[in-house]
Amino acid sequence: MTPQRIGVYRYLLENRTHPTVETVYQALKADSPSLSKTTIYNTVDTLTDAGLIRVIRVGEGEARLDGEIIDHGHFFCRVCGNVYDFDLDNCHLPQSLPGFRMEGFDVHVAGVCAACAEKD
Amino acid sequence: MTPQRIGVYRYLLENRTHPTVETVYQALKADSPSLSKTTIYNTVDTLTDAGLIRVIRVGEGEARLDGEIIDHGHFFCRVCGNVYDFDLDNCHLPQSLPGFRMEGFDVHVAGVCAACAEKD
DNA sequence: TATTATGATGTAAAGATTACAACATGGATG
DNA sequence: CATCCATGTTGTAATCTTTACATCATAATA
Structure with missing residues (x-):
């Protein structure tokens, strides 16, 4: 668990708006300007494999991230x-x-x- | 209704394998070599708006096409x-x-x- | 301290989809 | 029948999202 991963996970727990990768990136970049969007993608994979978050694809366009893993x-x-x-x-x-x-x-x-x- | 649209629709009715746009394109191009992939995309939009087919996005990668519109x-x-x-x-x-x-x-x-x- | 493994970063590439302009077609109208 | 107009098709190029990869940083270990 690195600061970047903790940041992404915390953001998803606190923002239940199903944000896109871009949204998370823009939000977290404000605090840590060196953050890379690739890190967000890698972290999403890591957290998804760990069963901590989910990636949903609904409608067109970008994937949406969801920190709630209970079925809904x-x-x-x-x-x-x-x-x-x-x-x-x-x-x-x-x-x-x-x-x-x-x-x-x-x-x-x-x-x-x-x-x-x-x-x- | 043009030959291209009829071709796409017929293909989806006869092939219930949830093919991708690419798959449909390759299959239909054999008969009509001048077919454009853009036409497939346009036709999918048209048929979707008409309620004749559905586009599903499941897992990663390309969209899948479905000629069955009854809920399943x-x-x-x-x-x-x-x-x-x-x-x-x-x-x-x-x-x-x-x-x-x-x-x-x-x-x-x-x-x-x-x-x-x-x-x- | 040197080594190693892991993660972060940034650029570049890949893949899917869309935008757009040019061309074709077919039907309506005079 | 010729012309016009609307619509559809085609192909290229651009866009957008995601991934691949090489490089750099970091922390733990020997």
Whole structure:
């Protein structure tokens, strides 16, 4: 665990906004100007392999980072681009895949969030 | 509807393997050598907007195309890279997002498929 | 202190997708 | 039938995200 890795992890724990790598990079660079974006990518790999964070890809564009690893769904607003969490109370893993080893699980819903829907 | 669009749509209806844009391009270019990959991208946009096909992003790398639009889940094998469909019998959209307009719905499961798990 | 292993940095490359301009086509209109 | 216009296609170039790789820094160890 290096200062850079701790910085990325702390940022993701404190900012539950599903930021992109670029967002994290810009935020942390303010404090440590020598930070490299490659380090962010490497750190994301390391933290993902360690099971501490998750990488989600929803909609187009960049990957989003998520410090919450408990199963939950992601709502992607196609207007503002924000990602919102939601519970998965009534959704369970399928039993219909014999012999398949399931390791990760994510539910993606796309649409328009409440804030953007109101503006119409 | 042009020959190119019909070709892409037919290919996706007949090949339920969640091919990439590149795969579709290579397959169709055999019959019509003048085909451009840009046309595939444009056509995918057109067909997606028309609600005829879906674009799924699961795991890393390229987008995968899917001619099946009825709700179903996608299992991504991290070993062979194949994408498998599964039913969503016991998974329903969450009711916990008031004011949100839900338009699309996808369940992603990552892991190792039966064929690859057997080889261990 | 010298050595070694690991991580960080920055540049360059790769890969996927999009933007854009030129060309082709087909239908509508006079 | 000729012309015009709108739409679609093509190919190149640019963009954007991510990765590869070589170099530098650092910390632990012998």
